[in-house]
Each structure stands twice: as structure tokens, then as C-alpha cells.
Amino acid sequence: MAEISVTETEQRRDTARILDVREDFEVAEGMIPGALHIPVDQLQTRLSELDPTVPVIAVCRNGNRSARVADALNSAGFTADTMAGGMIAWTRAGLPTT
16 A cells, blocks of 8 residues: 555546545545545445446545555555545645535
8 A cells, every 4th residue: 555645646536536434524524526435434335336447545534544444445456545644634735625
């Protein structure tokens, strides 16, 4: 699993699936436009919503949960990275949210 920057995440938004693994109350504060929201505790039951041929960038609040998710996805045959600093870093960088 690679840890990538918010800048690289922004650049790869059109070619990768952004997977937001935060809880509902956290997502209510804003998400990366176009991201798919699957809380970490629902990932196993909703794995079929991800296309294994499309790279995944996992995102959480600060990067801890998303790193674990990216590792699990890589073990399951996906290509997954985590965004360093999570949504805290994304927001600080002034990048868009919905």
C-alpha cells in the first residue's frame, strides 16, 4: 500500500475510485466530489460495489483507518493506496468537498 498526497489524489480522481471509509456523521461534514462512501465496518459486505480493475484511493479523517482499508483491499486483489492526512489534509489544502 502506498501513501499518496492530497495533490496526487486530486490528480488521480478521474482514473481511480475514491473510497471514503468514514462514519456517516463524519461524511456529513463533506466528502471529496465523486467519492464512494462505505464505512469501514461495512466494507466486507459491500466489497462488490468496487471494481477490482479500477485503482482505489482510500480516505478517512486523518489516514489511519484508510491505511488499514488499503492494506485489506490489496490483500483481496485490488490495487489500493491511502491518502496521507485524510480529509483533514484535503480540507486544509482548500480542495473541493460536497
